[in-house]
Amino acid sequence: MSSPLTLTVNGVQRRFDLDDPRVTLLDLLRERLDLTGTKKGCDRGQCGACTILVDGQRINSCLALAISHDGADILTIEGVAHGDALHPVQAAFIQHDGFQCGFCTPGQIMSAIGLIREGQAGDDPERVREGMSGNLCRCGAYAGITEAVLEAHHTLNRKAEQAA
Amino acid sequence: MPELKLNQAPAHVRHGSNMGQPLTRRDGVLKVTGAAPYAADSKVEGLLHAVLAVSTIARGRVTHLDVAAAKAHPGVVDVMTPENRPALAEDPDAKTNPFMFRLDLLQNDRVRYPNQPIAVVIADTLEAATEGAALLAPRYETEPARAGLDTEGRFSPNTVGVGNPAEASHGDVEAGLAGAAKRVEATYETPAQYHNAMEPHAIVAHFEGDRLTVDTPSQGLAMAQGRLAGLFGMDPKNILVRSPFLGGGFGSKGFIAGPQILGVLAAKLTGRPVKLVLRREHMYGPVGHRAPTRQTLRLATDGDGALQALHHHTLTASSTFDDFFEPASDIAHTLYASPAIRTSHEAVRVDSGTPLFMRAPGEATGSIALESAIDEMAEACGMDPLEFRLKNYAEIEPLSGKPFSSKALRECYRQGAERFGWSKRSLAPRQMRDADGLLVGYGMGTATFPALMFQANAKAIIKRDGTGVVESGTHDMGQGAWTAFAQVAADSLGLDIEQIEYRAGRSDLPDAGIAGGSAHTATAGTAIHRAGAAVIAKLAALATENPDSPLYGAGNAGVIAREGRLHRRDDESRSETFAAILDRAGLDQIEESGAAATDPAAAGAYAMHAHGAVFAEVKVDPDFGQIRATRLVGAFAAGRIINPKLVRSQLFGGMIWGVSFALHEHAAVDHRTGRVMNPNLGEYHIPVNADVPALEAITVDEHDPHVNDLGVKGVGEIGITGSAGAVANAVWHATGVRVRNFPITLDQLIG
């Protein structure tokens, strides 16, 4: 028994026949679409490494059944940069050394993009820290992560102002 | 006296400006775009997925596995059990050297710890393999579990850590204790902790004829290759281990672990490439952990607060079938001056996986106990904790009597205390509050970690186009190997970093030893530095011996390599490009090797350690006992800093591990069954971003001519030492309650 599934992944519409309803969005991306940038740290919603944006919202892709998200618009770490031009969040992570081993990084960056879009944290470091607390980093890169999110917030704000 | 390498200007020097620069990571773009390849990202045509089934008992025998049910599940290709597991050339229980740990590779039906692999299910899809493993529904013959430090059969291990003596002493501790003005005796417990790198152990194994390629995270490529060669009876040359990026290791990926080898066995069994990734809960057993300890500290001072005796005793646990004894007491060898010091260890054997090195093994565990005890002693003397530590400052290494190769700890205390505002601390506990009424506490701890050297090799090449290639099978587990070694390499060749290609992370490159003991930068860095020096010397010879070169005859004066040119040292206007030299010589490239190892002369003459001082502020809710480590300032002296940006990150990481040690992480072991009841990241707490709002790391200048050519001491582990104790001491200062059972939980503060 297989079910048709349509997803827009990083701007490209993709259709497949899903032969197994157990497949999570995370495993779909990693094992079936070769989009391995999204990481699996726990598979149980406890670490945030698998964070992606679904219809603009950051979620844990390990606890999301692919079949239930038929029609969704998905953004993963692979779809964030424009060609060689890094997204401001990505650039800020490099600048502030917001990672060490890099394994939690795709999830951190997707979470940061989601956080900035949500618009709840602004430039308040404490709100940023709380808003990024769904992403564990065993290397302990939190200071750089917080600095990077704050800087990216400002960069994106400036861009938005210039556009307006 | 050993040679003073940095002071002896070699005839041909390289002149560089890469080292010491806060360069951003060269692998940064790969990591922020999701393109950095970790083992589990590897793609091979025809890949099968393997999932472990693990034991739910601590001791006994597997009497039944429902292999038929698993095989009947659609997509399952095979089930590997002791009955059909391919033969190995070496007994997984053999141990021919202390770096060889016994592995569980389905050699029999015995269960010797919870979460031991007992079968592997291999399937077309991850979903099928996962469910197949669940369908095995093992049945057991169960024997009672032996768990906890109160297990019977205490004994004194022959050695602890890596061959350290279990007992050491100088002076008469009992006499010191008896004759002292003030005494403190206290017992501290630290729990079992699990490395929990964010990247679970993973392997993609692929046989092609008699060749094996594995993608697996490794902190020791050559050792992994050697272990595989031994087990599979293969020529190491036919095995390629690739590990360009580790998603964290912290010691758990130092040796290739059983589950990784089971992935290779599954590939062998099925004749297909196999990917095996541990589920998070599988990481609580077969891939090592930090052993629990119970440490008893006995300290005594004279009337002026000078230590007269220090006894640090540790009871720890190893597995029933292998030896690793957390060397927690050894921290007392180096830190504080005392005319009498004794360190000792005892152990029990429990039904757990074998403990292993985990970030600052022994040092972290011992540090939180010793730093707590030192604080208790300072309090007994009515002294400020910093004043007390300065009073007992070790000018020479107390146990060995050796001079330190360098020790800028006083400066660490000074700079750290000043930056932190230590002088505002009240002497008595529970005196300070913030505007919201939260209790505020200040605490400190001394950080220390040995400056080690292992063995490493490197190769440096200069190509005809004037660019360089440097190769060393180094490992990047987050410390920034791709960047820091490229900086060393660039300087060693007198090239801009953009002009060199740095190759690492594969077992077919020169053996770079192990990324552990905070010694990787020092060791592999030195090997790279020497390889560069050697190839520059070779290049110099080509030029200085050739009459057509502007450098002809400069042999005695020597040359300097800078920005792709060799310059005469005594007349820098005379120079020639690397390319021109090779061109004239008609060579496509020249190459040389370099090696590094412990210098026995230096190690014999000096005590070599990095040091630091960590100051912590915590806030504690007076009613609830909930704790937050609101501010940490660490000042560290660790020799030469290759890249301050990377070093800051390493130190922060260590400091956060210190917070975690003091306040968060512990394996909740049910002593009835020996099982870890929180084998996940939801209940096994490590700090989240909001737990560590403010960190500061100061690096104090330190020039050490003895540790190695580069003067590098290593920063990977020192951050956790000192920090854990500083946080614990700050909690005491905030609350007046001394918790000796770590982590400090709120029930212990208000209960």
Next chain:
Amino acid sequence: MNRFEYLRPATAADAVAAAAQPGAAYLAAGTNLLDLMKGGIARPDTLVDITRLPGLDTVETLPDGSTRIGALVRNARLAHDAGFARRYPAVAEALLSGASPQLRNAATAGGNLLQRTRCTYFYDTASACNKRQPGSGCDALHGDNRLHAVLGWSERCIATHPSDFCVPLAALDAVVETHGPAGPREIPLEAFHLLPGDAPERETVLQPGELILAVRLPPQAAEFAAHSRYLKVRERTSYAFAVASAAAALRMEGDRVAEARIALGGVALKPWRAREAEALLAGQKPDAALFRRAADAALADARPSAPANAFKIELARRIVARALTLAAAGTPNRIPALPASPFAHQTGGAHHA
């Protein structure tokens, strides 16, 4: 995870029919159900995906002034709904103190109510657990039970209900609207979850197939908006379940408490409404001694389910007293940076030792 049949019914009636079959379960966001399925704790044969059912994802104000939260409204959306957060600040604060931002973006209101205990022995299929496997015993009783229940437990089960959202809902007299095989009904939230008694496997009053349509807050619930707080003590600053928590809401008349609402979380297998404590406060002038008396009353029936969790009783009393103090000081204009945390900066220096 076992294989299952996946259904996506188009109407609530179809969903109810499908889910009434033995072995069927509703799938909302799946943040709890998939977790349980991955651990082998839940092995449903059929998943009935309700995420596309029409009309369940809105927050509406009804003509009588009550607020109806559709079962599919995501936790984050509800908490950030400005109108909702203004009227029910303790509910918003509780939501924002739960789980992580990612989980809150997914988790639904209905799913949150029905999330299952976090007892580690329940989660571990090799352990005896009466809730997971009726009659098998309870390994928590003499095991690692530091965080287990101190109210309403039985020898059969000493687990707690982990939801934060449910705590202020219980305090504010929320009502659960459902549709089951027997038609629609309304269940007060306070009566929705069951204490373990002899049958800890029965967790709520829902019948097989009964679908939560909405949670409704009555008009009176908004009258507490000016003095409402949620306070959650945790072992990590964020992304952790409560050791214990409390929602406190006061309706003030002048300098007196006209009416008080108190409920506790993390202490029992259901959100624990403290009516006696509420009664004690009615008509009184708020002060520390009064709040302490109320806290004592709230925990009057508490008893440790094991020595290790005895500390939770006094902890819970202090949390109640503090939550009342914070509520009396007034709802902050904006939910603090660290929602419900003791480390949220407090205005008015309300702390006491």
